[in-house]
Amino acid sequence: MTWQTTQLTPPGDRIDLGIGQPDPVLLPADLFKQTSVDASVLAYGAEAGDERFRYALANWLNQRQSQPASPDNLMVTTGSSNALDMICTRFSQPGDTVLVEDPTYFIARKQLAEHGLTAVAVPMDDDGVDILELAALIEQHRPAFFYTVPTFHNPTGITQSAERRAQLVALARDTACPVVADEVYQYLYYAKPPPDPLASLDERAPVLSIGSFSKLLAPGLRLGWIQGQPEMLTRLIGSALLSSGGGLAPVTSSLVRPLLEDGRFDQHLTRLTGIYRKRLATLLRGLEDNLGDRLAWKAPEGGYFVWAHWRNGANTDAMLPRAHKAGVGYQPGSKFSDSPDQASAMRLCFAFYDEAQLTEACVRLSQL
Numbered sequence: 089m090t091w092q093t094t095q096l097t098p099p100g101d102r103i104d105l106g107i108g109q110p111d112p113v114l115l116p117a118d119l120f121k122q123t124s125v126d127a128s129v130l131a132y133g134a135e136a137g138d139e140r141f142r143y144a145l146a147n148w149l150n151q152r153q154s155q156p157a158s159p160d161n162l163m164v165t166t167g168s169s170n171a172l173d174m175i176c177t178r179f180s181q182p183g184d185t186v187l188v189e190d191p192t193y194f195i196a197r198k199q200l201a202e203h204g205l206t207a208v209a210v211p212m213d214d215d216g217v218d219i220l221e222l223a224a225l226i227e228q229h230r231p232a233f234f235y236t237v238p239t240f241h242n243p244t245g246i247t248q249s250a251e252r253r254a255q256l257v258a259l260a261r262d263t264a265c266p267v268v269a270d271e272v273y274q275y276l277y278y279a280k281p282p283p284d285p286l287a288s289l290d291e292r293a294p295v296l297s298i299g300s301f302s303k304l305l306a307p308g309l310r311l312g313w314i315q316g317q318p319e320m321l322t323r324l325i326g327s328a329l330l331s332s333g334g335g336l337a338p339v340t341s342s343l344v345r346p347l348l349e350d351g352r353f354d355q356h357l358t359r360l361t362g363i364y365r366k367r368l369a370t371l372l373r374g375l376e377d378n379l380g381d382r383l384a385w386k387a388p389e390g391g392y393f394v395w396a397h398w399r400n401g402a403n404t405d406a407m408l409p410r411a412h413k414a415g416v417g418y419q420p421g422s423k424f425s426d427s428p429d430q431a432s433a434m435r436l437c438f439a440f441y442d443e444a445q446l447t448e449a450c451v452r453l454s455q456l
């Protein structure tokens with residue numbers, strides 16, 4: 089008897105670059121071999137999350153961002169998806185509008201819809217969201233919030249420039265429109281570090297930055313955080329969910345805290361980013377060698393994804409069955425956007441497969 093423990097069963101011989109998950113062989117089970125649990129974390133936890141963990145997390149973040157985080161502007165979540173769900177619950181009402189980037193993470197679109205929210209898409213350029221368009225849409229819709237993936241964006245890989253971030257945070261402050269920054273790829277950089285998390289830029293601006301250990305350590309931990317203004321966190325922490333169930337992930341927080349404190353997490357992250365850096369280079373080389381004349385893409389400097397358009401405008405939805413027959417997969421552009429411009433796009437993930445498989449996937453894509 090085999091028990092189903094994982095969400096995903098890899099699809100046989102197909103190399104499915106549509107899978108946006110960590111490679112199972114890179115999940116660091118070794119780091120958890122010697123773990124034990126203290127009785128104190130078996131009680132209902134503090135609503136904001138275990139304070140010792142938040143302290144260790146603040147110290148870790150402070151080595152990486154110029155504006156200091158403190159345990160008081162952090163709360164613990166069970167990952168980024170959970171954070172967005174709680175934010176929808178506490179910062180919106182069914183029927184509200186939420187602004188999102190065009191394109192945007194397809195499961196975030198589903199989450200917003202599950203909360204009865206209408207997503208209105210804002211165009212992006214190579215520096216992130218278009219601020220003038222955003223300002224006009226805030227004025228027009230008075231949205232509950234603006235959801236953005238500012239760093240190594242899913243699906244485009246684009247990183248919002250420092251200047252754009254400053255404009256965005258100023259706009260949030262001036263219009264009182266909350267900004268929800270999903271920053272799950274912030275620490276997966278393969279060249280220079282990206283600009284600071286949005287919530288650390290201006291403590292007066294209504295901005296929440298969401299972080300997660302899913303892509304940095306392991307998604308099965310279900311552990312993440314929200315950094316933001318204490319008043320906004322107070323609203324989240326006051327939810328009935330946390331009053332009833334206590335703070336989130338007290339046991340997992342206690343397992344991850346020592347790794348943050350003694351440097352084992354950093355060692356793991358250095359190894360991981362070294363591997364992903366090579367995988368990204370391999371995918372880009374494979375695309376260049378096999379599809380350079382037929383696809384257009386912009387190389388990302390971190391994260392998980394390359395966003396590539398067929399130059400001839402081929403529809404990637406219609407093409408997917410043929411791709412599967414050829415033994416390769418991707419996420420079609422239509423999942424991330426309703427715009428016809430994105431219908432010829434594919435999101436290709438370089439994190440899940442090794443270099444040989446990534447090269448083979450490019451050969452298979454070139455046969456389409």
Ligand SMILES: Cc1ncc(COP(=O)(O)O)c(C=O)c1O
Nearest residue numbers: 108167168169193242270300302
């Ligand atoms: C932009 C974005 N947000 C959230 C998630 C899910 O994160 P978590 O596992 O922390 O819920 C992903 C994973 O693919 C993602 O790409």
